[in-house]
Amino acid sequence: MSHENKPELVINGKRADGRDFEELRPLKIEAGILKNAGGSAYLEWGNNKVLAAVYGPKEVVPKHLTDSSKAIIKCRYSMAPFSSLSEHGRSGPNRRATEISKVIREVFENVIMLNEYPGSEIDIFIEILQGDGGTRTAGITAAAVALASAGIAIRDLVYAVSAAKIGENLVIDPNMLEDNYSDADMPVAVSPKNNEILLLQMDGGYTKEELKSSFEMIFKAGKKITDIQKESIRKLYESVSK
Amino acid sequence: MKKIVLPGELISNGIKKLDHTYISNSNTYAAVVGMYNEERGTLIPLEGVWLPNIGEGVVGAVTSERNNVYRVMLTDFVEGLIILDRYSREYFKVGDVIRATISEVERKNRVILERYSLLRGGILLNIKPVKIPRVIGRGDTMIKQLTDLTGSQIVVGRNGLIWINKGNVDLAISALIKIENEAHTSGLTERIKQMLETNR
Numbered sequence: 001m002s003h004e005n006k007p008e009l010v011i012n013g014k015r016a017d018g019r020d021f022e023e024l025r026p027l028k029i030e031a032g033i034l035k036n037a038g039g040s041a042y043l044e045w046g047n048n049k050v051l052a053a054v055y056g057p058k059e060v061v062p063k064h065l066t067d068s069s070k071a072i073i074k075c076r077y078s079m080a081p082f083s084s085l086s087e088h089g090r091s092g093p094n095r096r097a098t099e100i101s102k103v104i105r106e107v108f109e110n111v112i113m114l115n116e117y118p119g120s121e122i123d124i125f126i127e128i129l130q131g132d133g134g135t136r137t138a139g140i141t142a143a144a145v146a147l148a149s150a151g152i153a154i155r156d157l158v159y160a161v162s163a164a165k166i167g168e169n170l171v172i173d174p175n176m177l178e179d180n181y182s183d184a185d186m187p188v189a190v191s192p193k194n195n196e197i198l199l200l201q202m203d204g205g206y207t208k209e210e211l212k213s214s215f216e217m218i219f220k221a222g223k224k225i226t227d228i229q230k231e232s233i234r235k236l237y238e239s240v241s242k
Numbered sequence: 243m244k245k246i247v248l249p250g251e252l253i254s255n256g257i258k259k260l261d262h263t264y265i266s267n268s269n270t271y272a273a274v275v276g277m278y279n280e281e282r283g284t285l286i287p288l289e290g291v292w293l294p295n296i297g298e299g300v301v302g303a304v305t306s307e308r309n310n311v312y313r314v315m316l317t318d319f320v321e322g323l324i325i326l327d328r329y330s331r332e333y334f335k336v337g338d339v340i341r342a343t344i345s346e347v348e349r350k351n352r353v354i355l356e357r358y359s360l361l362r363g364g365i366l367l368n369i370k371p372v373k374i375p376r377v378i379g380r381g382d383t384m385i386k387q388l389t390d391l392t393g394s395q396i397v398v399g400r401n402g403l404i405w406i407n408k409g410n411v412d413l414a415i416s417a418l419i420k421i422e423n424e425a426h427t428s429g430l431t432e433r434i435k436q437m438l439e440t441n442r
Contacts (some may be wrong), residue, residue: 009264038291039414041291056291056319057291057350058318058319058351059351060321068349111262113273115351117291118349118350119349119350119351120319120350120351132303138435148248148249148274148289149275149289150289150291151274151275151287151288151289151290151291152274152290153249153262154249154250155249155250155264155266155271155273155275156249156271157248157249157250157252188270191250192250193250193271195290220313230248233248233275234246234248234361234441237246237288237426
């Protein structure tokens with residue numbers, strides 16, 4: 001991708017926001033903050049602010065979608081009207097939100113033990129309150145915590161993170177600016193137990209070697225993300241036991 | 243040693259038959275957030291949804307009545323049916339609170355109830371269904387202590403609804419909420435006893 005007035009994304013070996021190539025933006029997760037939801041999580045990842053809530057298992061609406069052998073997952077990713085600078089931030093479903101809802105649903109269909117809840121529906125809501133690049137990965141990371149805190153049987157606590165290519169440099173967790181002007185970017189969702197890839201989308205192109213080292217970066221960063229996710233759930237119980 | 247396990251965490255290097263776990267590559271992993279007790283080999287979920295089983299006692303409210311069939315709301319997902327037979331002498335109105343036992347699970351979200359009876363007066367408290375075993379306690383210790391020290395009648399439904407009548411209702415409620423919040427900590431029965439005795 002080439003842009004005429006492309007901003008400089010790498011300055012003196014650092015990224016535009018002062019991060020190293022392999023450095024994540026500061027990540028903070030708080031679990032169980034919505035009282036009415038089965039499970040919930042609030043996540044701040046750099047300038048991204050995401051709220052995820054999980055409801056169910058409950059009765060399937062409309063009824064004809066019921067699958068008597070397993071649960072069905074419904075996922076709604078949406079950006080709040082005030083979440084972003086003009087372009088996104090339209091309320092209501094649009095092409096982009098529908099696509100992201102679908103890919104996120106497929107991530108969780110592979111993680112939730114659907115056979116445990118036959119004939120029911122599990123709803124996952126992901127609301128982007130403020131977006132700054134990588135909102136779908138932030139949404140998945142938050143929704144995984146929400147699912148765990150809802151007590152729904154899941155195989156693993158998944159995380160997601162984006163990787164990008166800026167010129168010759170491979171970076172992780174691009175922000176909106178890097179996302180828009182990078183040569184390639186790739187959101188990935190991973191099940192950390194066996195590094196199984198649950199989501200992989202790509203904009204632009206990588207060579208084989210670049211892809212390989214990008215994945216190494218993702219798995220390395222994933223360890224940090226997983227730790228923060230686990231910490232947020234443990235905190236729910238440790239604060240009481242003191 | 244008790245420890246908190248999270249989904250995907252390794253429980254044992256081998257096949258172990260345990261609720262709330264799954265087996266992958268002949269290793270056993272946790273599927274929920276839970277408290278794992280290695281010596282006893284138990285995994286008690288800290289969060290979760292209640293799915294009905296035959297024989298469980300429940301508390302619910304009658305939501306509709308038609309052709310001698312009462313529908314009873316147990317949770318927002320599970321519904322109970324009371325099918326009156328000709329000899330039945332119990333009649334309910336919509337809004338009545340009842341206790342009953344599950345005799346048959348039609349689907350995960352619809353069950354048939356038997357041995358039902360009306361609960362008159364009192365109030366209902368809704369707590370997380372996963373915490374109900376702790377409210378009852380091992381060998382009924384917790385619930386006995388609660389009824390003895392508050393003087394209340396308490397009926398605990400496995401679906402998460404608790405009916406409380408007479409006695410020191412406020413104290414019973416605050417004790418129940420304390421149990422819900424601290425169900426995973428040790429020495430809880432003792433702490434609840436202290437709390438009830440000082441606030442009597």
